[in-house]
Amino acid sequence: MTGKTEAGTIRDFERGDIEAVAQLFQETFRKSNAPSPSLIAYLEEAFFDHPWVEPDIRSKVFAGTGGRVSGFIGVFPSRLELAGRPLRAAFAGSMMVQNPKENPLAGARLLRSFLAGPQDISLTETANSTALGMWQKAGHPLDPGYSMNWLRILRPASAAVEVLARRLRPAALLRPFGRIADRGSSLVRMTPLRPAERSASKITFRDVTREEFGTALLTLASNYPLRPRWDDRSLGWFLDQAENKRNFGYPEWRVGFAPDGRPVAAYVYFAGPGEIAWLLQALSVPNAAAEMVDDLFAHAYEMGCSGIRGGGHPWLIPTLMSRKTIFYGRSFFVAQARDKSLLEPIRSGQALISGLAGESWTRLIGDRFD
Numbered sequence: 001m002t003g004k005t006e007a008g009t010i011r012d013f014e015r016g017d018i019e020a021v022a023q024l025f026q027e028t029f030r031k032s033n034a035p036s037p038s039l040i041a042y043l044e045e046a047f048f049d050h051p052w053v054e055p056d057i058r059s060k061v062f063a064g065t066g067g068r069v070s071g072f073i074g075v076f077p078s079r080l081e082l083a084g085r086p087l088r089a090a091f092a093g094s095m096m097v098q099n100p101k102e103n104p105l106a107g108a109r110l111l112r113s114f115l116a117g118p119q120d121i122s123l124t125e126t127a128n129s130t131a132l133g134m135w136q137k138a139g140h141p142l143d144p145g146y147s148m149n150w151l152r153i154l155r156p157a158s159a160a161v162e163v164l165a166r167r168l169r170p171a172a173l174l175r176p177f178g179r180i181a182d183r184g185s186s187l188v189r190m191t192p193l194r195p196a197e198r199s200a201s202k203i204t205f206r207d208v209t210r211e212e213f214g215t216a217l218l219t220l221a222s223n224y225p226l227r228p229r230w231d232d233r234s235l236g237w238f239l240d241q242a243e244n245k246r247n248f249g250y251p252e253w254r255v256g257f258a259p260d261g262r263p264v265a266a267y268v269y270f271a272g273p274g275e276i277a278w279l280l281q282a283l284s285v286p287n288a289a290a291e292m293v294d295d296l297f298a299h300a301y302e303m304g305c306s307g308i309r310g311g312g313h314p315w316l317i318p319t320l321m322s323r324k325t326i327f328y329g330r331s332f333f334v335a336q337a338r339d340k341s342l343l344e345p346i347r348s349g350q351a352l353i354s355g356l357a358g359e360s361w362t363r364l365i366g367d368r369f370d
Contacts, residue, residue, distance in 0.1 A: 146353070227351070
């Protein structure tokens, strides 16, 4: 499928475009000019060997003068269900335009081409402020609940160093001093941000294998009216992708079990000692959310994390608000459907469409591709 523009052509992404798109990715997100063979191989795997690949739901490229690829919007097909009804969905991931001042409308045209696709629902959970503006100009506002990024500080000095080190790399040399300051404050009980001790509960949380986590995920997903149509094979593929986010640390898989052995909560986050951990996915039965968040914060603290952050999980917001959590805008969630009734579970915050159920499983977020 192609669409002519004044300055070039919008067309489907083909295997022959992979190296050019890898180059764009390096220039846009890594500020480097040399895409590695591992990045090139991963783009082929993520976009062409995806378990839910659809021949008519494709990523798009912007081909400028001479047919050279100078723009891209990554599209991940998704299979959802709503009250037993199967739905075709698509997530818009990375959007890149080379020399946007020379092609000021290329990004908007790439987005328009994506939205014109055959999917029942079009979504993104990783729009930056520029991409959000394009969605809004097309008449699609952000969803506040799923756009509510959050941060829970656990060790203030170390967290401050980590935030500074992300802006100024030499600040990483201050990490030992941050740990010393936090250790000192804990000795004199000056730790107002330390998570509460786990209370007595009928729910037992424990570390599990990736496979055990996947089994719990398939069971717990039924609590959400709009959710992915995972099976063992597809979920295993997404979990395998997510496990390799080397920039984020190591995944911690946790499941909470009721006395009868049923899973009632599950979460996975990436941890590194002294670093700000990142929650990829959390889900639970309705009455287990508070105990899950308490276990999450306590576990991250015990792992030595300076804090933990996460994206939009609307069903957790009331619990997070009561536990000294900071909310902020970082990445934004937008959903669009021709049949507006399909958006109701999203508007009410009862859809499982973020994290592993969205687009954050991709290694393009969090892997190094050395």
